[in-house]
Amino acid sequence: MIAFENVGLRYGHGPEILKDLTFTIDPGSFHFLTGPSGSGKTSLLRLLLLSLKPTRGTVSMFGEDVTRLDQDRLLQMRRHIGIVFQEFRLLDHLTTFENVALPLRVRGQSEVSYRANVEELLDWVGLGDRMEAYPSLLSGGEKQRAAIARAVIAKPDILLADEPTGNVDPGLSERLLHLFEELNRMGTTIILATHELGLLDKFGYPRMLLNDGEMIIHE
Amino acid sequence: MSEGIRLGFSRPGPIVPAQSVAGRTLMLLIGIMTFLSCVTFGGVLLVQKSAVGWSADVGREVTVQIRPVDGEVLESNIRLVISLAEAVPGVASAHALSLEESQSLLEPWLGAGLDLSDLSIPRLVIVRLSDPNAADIARLESEISAIAGVSLETHAAWRVQLNTMAGTIVVSGILVLALILVATALAIVFATRGTMSTNREIVDVLHFIGASNRFIAGEFQGRFLMIGLRGGAFGGLAAIGFFIAVGTAMGAVMADPSSAQLGFFFGQFALGFDGLLGIAGVVMVIAGLTAITSRLTVRRFLSQLS
Numbered sequence: 001m002i003a004f005e006n007v008g009l010r011y012g013h014g015p016e017i018l019k020d021l022t023f024t025i026d027p028g029s030f031h032f033l034t035g036p037s038g039s040g041k042t043s044l045l046r047l048l049l050l051s052l053k054p055t056r057g058t059v060s061m062f063g064e065d066v067t068r069l070d071q072d073r074l075l076q077m078r079r080h081i082g083i084v085f086q087e088f089r090l091l092d093h094l095t096t097f098e099n100v101a102l103p104l105r106v107r108g109q110s111e112v113s114y115r116a117n118v119e120e121l122l123d124w125v126g127l128g129d130r131m132e133a134y135p136s137l138l139s140g141g142e143k144q145r146a147a148i149a150r151a152v153i154a155k156p157d158i159l160l161a162d163e164p165t166g167n168v169d170p171g172l173s174e175r176l177l178h179l180f181e182e183l184n185r186m187g188t189t190i191i192l193a194t195h196e197l198g199l200l201d202k203f204g205y206p207r208m209l210l211n212d213g214e215m216i217i218h219e
Numbered sequence: 220m221s222e223g224i225r226l227g228f229s230r231p232g233p234i235v236p237a238q239s240v241a242g243r244t245l246m247l248l249i250g251i252m253t254f255l256s257c258v259t260f261g262g263v264l265l266v267q268k269s270a271v272g273w274s275a276d277v278g279r280e281v282t283v284q285i286r287p288v289d290g291e292v293l294e295s296n297i298r299l300v301i302s303l304a305e306a307v308p309g310v311a312s313a314h315a316l317s318l319e320e321s322q323s324l325l326e327p328w329l330g331a332g333l334d335l336s337d338l339s340i341p342r343l344v345i346v347r348l349s350d351p352n353a354a355d356i357a358r359l360e361s362e363i364s365a366i367a368g369v370s371l372e373t374h375a376a377w378r379v380q381l382n383t384m385a386g387t388i389v390v391s392g393i394l395v396l397a398l399i400l401v402a403t404a405l406a407i408v409f410a411t412r413g414t415m416s417t418n419r420e421i422v423d424v425l426h427f428i429g430a431s432n433r434f435i436a437g438e439f440q441g442r443f444l445m446i447g448l449r450g451g452a453f454g455g456l457a458a459i460g461f462f463i464a465v466g467t468a469m470g471a472v473m474a475d476p477s478s479a480q481l482g483f484f485f486g487q488f489a490l491g492f493d494g495l496l497g498i499a500g501v502v503m504v505i506a507g508l509t510a511i512t513s514r515l516t517v518r519r520f521l522s523q524l525s
């Protein structure tokens with residue numbers, strides 16, 4: 001589903017952040033992505049989101065070399081990818097409900113068709129009573145849950161999550177992981193970046209450890 | 220959070236926030252540009268209409284000038300000219316201006332109260348043509364040329380000058396109109412790019428969650444079309460108001476007989492139905508220009524993003 005071959009990445013003329021990564025990720029798998037701060041977790045997720053192009057090597061997803069896609073195809077491919085940003089990136093002028101429904105809306109679905117689904121998901125992540133609130137009024141943890149709900153609402157084939165449990169208490173972070181497990185069981189491939197050793201130990205999924213631009217995979 | 224309350228929110232909020240589009244400024248700008256375009260258009264139309272009118276009026280008469288010549292009796296020459304003129308086909312009537320009328324024509328230049336009876340000023344015979352095209356001016360000219368001190372003035376030179384002037388004004392007006400449209404388009408390009416930059420985060424997030432350029436462009440274009448239509452309507456209405464106000468003011472001034480001359484120059488200072496139609500057309504053109512320009516700019520901006 002995802003294959004990296006000798007992928008290198010640098011920003012501008014800076015040092016190489018990712019060096020010579022070669023790995024594959026099978027459909028339906030669940031990986032943790034971990035490593036010290038600044039080791040390039042977010043950068044790797046951006047490569048997977050197709051918002052960065054590698055400076056060398058090839059990245060292929062869904063069997064296509066994504067380094068040479070035109071913009072339209074790239075945008076189409078994004079519809080199969082869900083993303084939880086480290087800094088959430090909710091749209092401030094839309095309510096929680098509207099933010100979460102946005103991926104469906106941009107796919108041309110009408111509100112009548114998705115309202116019930118969105119409400120159900122918001123209930124599930126514990127935001128049932130914050131639907132009409134604007135992001136600026138949400139707590140960090142509430143924003144995080146809204147961001148997660150937005151990432152999963154369209155049932156993506158691949159879910160990329162950048163520190164999705166960074167702002168919630170351990171109890172909720174476990175519940176959120178169970179949500180990810182649930183999605184994974186339904187077939188979504190998941191790559192979840194996190195620092196939290198507790199989670200890594202509790203859920204024994206394979207770890208991709210980034211360090212000094214190199215990756216070691218612990219199965 | 221009852222169902223009832225939720226139903227009240229069933230219209231989703233706009234994806235591009237209304238206040239983030241430099242809306243008011245752009246609307247004002249489009250309004251002003253529309254106003255200028257409409258006034259230019261209206262002005263050109265009035266000049267064109269008046270010129271055609273004047274030209275036709277002036278073309279409908281010729282003037283014969285009879286200078287006093289020693290050994291000739293002025294009054295009998297005048298009668299001779301009148302009878303010759305009336306015999307020419309296409310001439311409706313001919314009459315001499317009285318001494319007083321001639322004098323009053325000179326008044327603006329020489330001042331009132333001057334006794335001109337001692338001066339030997341030329342006398343004028345106004346020949347009205349029933350049909351300017353069929354009138355045999357050449358025959359009239361040759362017949363009266365036998366009389367000493369007589370010359371014919373067909374106003375042809377004046378009409379050519381008038382038409383040239385009107386033509387120049389029309390061409391200049393069209394040029395000004397074109398420049399205003401270009402300036403408007405440029406302003407819209409800048410405003411659109413500015414708006415896209417301020418909303419870059421929204422554009423990026425939309426891209427990341429799978430929105431196509433078509434979708435994003437549609438969200439932005441809708442905004443700009445509304446701004447274009449509102450600004451255009453505002454400018455068009457202001458222009459119509461302007462012409463009504465000027466027309467009314469002109470009417471008040473013309474009521475004063477001393478400025479009857481002005482009345483002649485400005486003719487009827489009314490746009491008429493075609494003028495209103497033209498203004499509506501200008502508004503449509505500007506709204507369309509806004510829509511198309513912003514559409515192209517948005518598309519271009521989006522396709523330049525990685």
Ligand SMILES: Nc1ncnc2c1ncn2[C@@H]1O[C@H](COP(=O)(O)OP(=O)(O)OP(=O)(O)O)[C@@H](O)[C@H]1O
Nearest residue numbers: 011014017035036037038039040041042043044086
């Ligand atoms: N847009 C950018 N331009 C230049 N350098 C960047 C950019 N984004 C990230 N970097 C650099 O790349 C390196 C990796 O950053 P990245 O955000 O991928 O790390 P991370 O593993 O996600 O860190 P954290 O755990 O703190 O989120 C850092 O040294 C960072 O300074």
Ligand SMILES: [Mg+2]
Nearest residue numbers: 041042086162
């Ligand atoms: Mg990061």
